Amino acid sequence: MRSARMSSLARAAFLVPAFAALAALTGRDGAAQEGRSIYAAVDAGGRRVAVGTEVSGSLSTGDLLGSDGRIQVWVLWADPGENVRVELRSDDFDAYLRVVGPGLGTGLTDDDGGDGLNSRLCFQVPEGGVTRVVASALSDGTGSFEIAVAS
Numbered sequence: 001m002r003s004a005r006m007s008s009l010a011r012a013a014f015l016v017p018a019f020a021a022l023a024a025l026t027g028r029d030g031a032a033q034e035g036r037s038i039y040a041a042v043d044a045g046g047r048r049v050a051v052g053t054e055v056s057g058s059l060s061t062g063d064l065l066g067s068d069g070r071i072q073v074w075v076l077w078a079d080p081g082e083n084v085r086v087e088l089r090s091d092d093f094d095a096y097l098r099v100v101g102p103g104l105g106t107g108l109t110d111d112d113g114g115d116g117l118n119s120r121l122c123f124q125v126p127e128g129g130v131t132r133v134v135a136s137a138l139s140d141g142t143g144s145f146e147i148a149v150a151s
Helices: 002-025
Strands: 048-050 053-059 064-066 069-077 083-089 095-100 108-111 119-124 131-137 143-150
Touching: 048 053, 048 143, 053 069, 053 131, 083 095, 083 131, 095 119, 108 119, 131 143
Parallel strands: 048 069
Antiparallel strands: 053 143, 064 069, 069 131, 083 119, 083 143, 095 108, 095 131
């Protein structure tokens, strides 16, 4: 009986942090909070992009696998009220772009709104806070890409 109790305690020690992370993204009733996204919990790994800049990256099999394919999260520096255009371009895969952050509800998405299989989103930053650009490849694609952000 004692070993079963220890096993239950070990399971609880594992599950408590997982439930705490889920609770941070959901309300008391389990419904998603406005402007919260699972991508808010993903570490950007120091990747940042600002208005007026272009950055290069690469998706590999070592990147997280999301519902749309491999993903990388980048923090976007922009001011509330600023109009921005975010483009995700790649010659290696079918680009799928997602932008999440305060005031964007469940987030903005685009597939093929740019040239060819590239993605583009134009929007006004509604609120201050951390806005995240999620670069992804449909069909588990990998390869190099560029993110360009302009006003």
